[in-house]
Amino acid sequence: MNSTISEPLDLGNQKFYPKGKIFYQLSVPALVEHAILNREGVLTECGALVADTGKFTGRSPKDRYIVHDDKTKSTVWWGDINQPLEAKYYGQLLTKMMHYMKDIDLYVRDGYVCAEKNHRLTLRVITESAYQNIFAHHLFMRPSRNEPLSSINWTILAIPGFEAIPLVDGVRSANFVIINFTEQVVLIGGTGYTGEIKKSIFSVLNYLLPTEKGILSMHCSANVGKERGDTALFFGLSGTGKTTLSADEARMLVGDDEHGWSEEGVFNFEGGCYAKCVGLAEEKEPQIFNAIRFGTLLENVCMLGESRIPDYNNISKTENTRAAYPVHFIKGAVEPAIAEHPKHIFFLTADAFGVLPPISKLSVEQAMYHFISGYTAKVAGTESGIIEPTATFSACFGKAFLPLHPAKYAAILGKKLKTHQVQVWLVNTGWIGGAYGVGKRIPLVHTRNLIQAALRGDLDEVDYQTHLIFGLAYPRSCPNIPSDILSPRDSWRDKEAYFAQANKLAEAFAENFKQYEAEMDIKILEAAPKVQIVSL
Numbered sequence: 001m002n003s004t005i006s007e008p009l010d011l012g013n014q015k016f017y018p019k020g021k022i023f024y025q026l027s028v029p030a031l032v033e034h035a036i037l038n039r040e041g042v043l044t045e046c047g048a049l050v051a052d053t054g055k056f057t058g059r060s061p062k063d064r065y066i067v068h069d070d071k072t073k074s075t076v077w078w079g080d081i082n083q084p085l086e087a088k089y090y091g092q093l094l095t096k097m098m099h100y101m102k103d104i105d106l107y108v109r110d111g112y113v114c115a116e117k118n119h120r121l122t123l124r125v126i127t128e129s130a131y132q133n134i135f136a137h138h139l140f141m142r143p144s145r146n147e148p149l150s151s152i153n154w155t156i157l158a159i160p161g162f163e164a165i166p167l168v169d170g171v172r173s174a175n176f177v178i179i180n181f182t183e184q185v186v187l188i189g190g191t192g193y194t195g196e197i198k199k200s201i202f203s204v205l206n207y208l209l210p211t212e213k214g215i216l217s218m219h220c221s222a223n224v225g226k227e228r229g230d231t232a233l234f235f236g237l238s239g240t241g242k243t244t245l246s247a248d249e250a251r252m253l254v255g256d257d258e259h260g261w262s263e264e265g266v267f268n269f270e271g272g273c274y275a276k277c278v279g280l281a282e283e284k285e286p287q288i289f290n291a292i293r294f295g296t297l298l299e300n301v302c303m304l305g306e307s308r309i310p311d312y313n314n315i316s317k318t319e320n321t322r323a324a325y326p327v328h329f330i331k332g333a334v335e336p337a338i339a340e341h342p343k344h345i346f347f348l349t350a351d352a353f354g355v356l357p358p359i360s361k362l363s364v365e366q367a368m369y370h371f372i373s374g375y376t377a378k379v380a381g382t383e384s385g386i387i388e389p390t391a392t393f394s395a396c397f398g399k400a401f402l403p404l405h406p407a408k409y410a411a412i413l414g415k416k417l418k419t420h421q422v423q424v425w426l427v428n429t430g431w432i433g434g435a436y437g438v439g440k441r442i443p444l445v446h447t448r449n450l451i452q453a454a455l456r457g458d459l460d461e462v463d464y465q466t467h468l469i470f471g472l473a474y475p476r477s478c479p480n481i482p483s484d485i486l487s488p489r490d491s492w493r494d495k496e497a498y499f500a501q502a503n504k505l506a507e508a509f510a511e512n513f514k515q516y517e518a519e520m521d522i523k524i525l526e527a528a529p530k531v532q533i534v535s536l
């Protein structure tokens with residue numbers, strides 16, 4: 001395959017005639033050399049490339065747009081999540097971007113998403129920097145050498161050096177992400193945070209798969225036991241534990257972030273993982289720690305001086321430090337990344353108020369209620385402006401990436417839960433013993449043990465207690481877990497303060513759910529928490 005190409009590149013209905021060099025489908029070692037020569041980053045002691053992504057080290061959801069046109073106008077769930085942009089501004093920005101791109105060298109990579117062959121979407125990712133192209137190599141699926149891609153469905157331009165002029169270009173800021181469903185093009189400018197590249201295509205799949213194929217697209221990780229057949233899914237907003245908890249030495253990884261659930265089973269969209277590195281330690285997260293080696297891209301990680309040893313505790317650039325690597329860097333990952341229908345689903349919520357039990361077992365109605373509510377916290381650093389855990393309701397545990405109304409995804413999930421008799425668990429990976437600032441984050445080892453107990457069936461044998469306000473059934477005991485952490489009221493010193501906080505949260509649930517009430521079945525509405533005066 002040629003490493004440089006000279007023909008024009010198709011950008012939707014536009015053609016781009018480059019003047020600079022086009023580096024096409026470079027190998028990872030070649031891209032690493034480019035990144036170093038371009039001064040995008042340096043090597044760590046273990047051979048990983050550590051790059052600085054610049055001003056943006058997390059997503060910027062307020063600067064994400066969908067082109068409003070005939071295809072999208074009556075299908076997209078417009079609002080503060082899916083902001084409309086007139087097609088004329090898209091055209092204007094594309095023209096300006098092409099002008100900017102004329103004078104620079106570009107990296108071009110072809111790949112695809114969706115492990116399930118019938119649902120594949122081919123991609124061309126055009127990046128300004130070599131490190132962004134390494135990201136695209138790792139995170140998307142890689143065509144095999146004997147099976148090059150026949151045609152390209154979607155094109156992504158990721159050009160951090162190009163900035164919009166807010167009022168003139170129809171956007172809010174210099175940085176932007178614009179999805180154009182008609183042209184099948186994504187424009188990313190002004191930001192070098194690579195998470196925007198993967199999450200924009202995730203948004204595309206969240207639109208196409210449910211509408212065109214009836215497939216549930218999910219913001220979740222997935223793994224299977226060594227015997228296969230016992231697939232588990234872990235839904236959760238950024239920073240709640242999808243990547244961490246799905247990397248489990250006792251099980252095999254399917255994927256860490258984005259999956260589809262079809263009539264046949266579950267499949268990964270991506271070809272790699274994008275793990276948070278804050279506080280990373282071999283003892284706690286051995287699989288992720290050992291995936292950091294030559295080829296891996298580290299973003300915004302600091303090093304211990306000249307030793308070049310990554311210092312994962314140093315969050316001076318951002319708390320959202322990241323490692324991107326292909327899925328096979330995790331030992332025992334399933335390839336192709338396809339698995340049977342799930343037996344267990346875990347909703348991961350980082351409860352910043354410390355109200356929810358570390359684990360509870362949900363009925364189908366409760367599962368639907370909590371899926372639509374998507375109560376969790378935004379974790380520090382994951383979005384611009386978020387500097388401490390901030391409670392939020394993120395429908396389907398991924399509202400920021402959903403172009404359709406949450407009820408559409410919930411309806412498909414509801415049917416699947418019943419058909420496949422899936423057990424759903426709500427897991428609080430956030431605070432216990434008090435709210436953020438008073439309590440502490442539940443130790444990872446406890447969360448791992450609770451999940452293992454649920455998967456092994458250990459929690460089928462124990463007694464349950466029903467939460468007075470939330471109506472959730474939580475176990476009174478669990479092997480390898482101190483029982484005083486299983487009940488949140490027990491882990492708080494001040495019980496009155498606990499129930500006051502729980503009632504406040506129940507009110508917030510009710511307030512948030514009002515927007516969905518009209519289309520919901522009464523049984524789902526009955527699964528809501530109920531404010532109670534609890535006498536102690």
Ligand SMILES: Nc1ncnc2c1ncn2[C@@H]1O[C@H](COP(=O)(O)OP(=O)(O)O)[C@@H](O)[C@H]1O
Nearest residue numbers: 238239240241242243244276429442443444447
């Ligand atoms: N109890 C816990 N469960 C899960 N993650 C935890 C827990 N306590 C701390 N963490 C940390 O929280 C972060 C979870 O991030 P990650 O797994 O990357 O989330 P996601 O993939 O959902 O974005 C990791 O840095 C992990 O070490």
Ligand SMILES: C=C(OP(=O)(O)O)C(=O)O
Nearest residue numbers: 059195237238239257382
């Ligand atoms: C890439 C991201 O997703 P996650 O944190 O869920 O891995 C992100 O939120 O920027």
Ligand SMILES: [Mn+2]
Nearest residue numbers: 242243257274
């Ligand atoms: Mn993740």
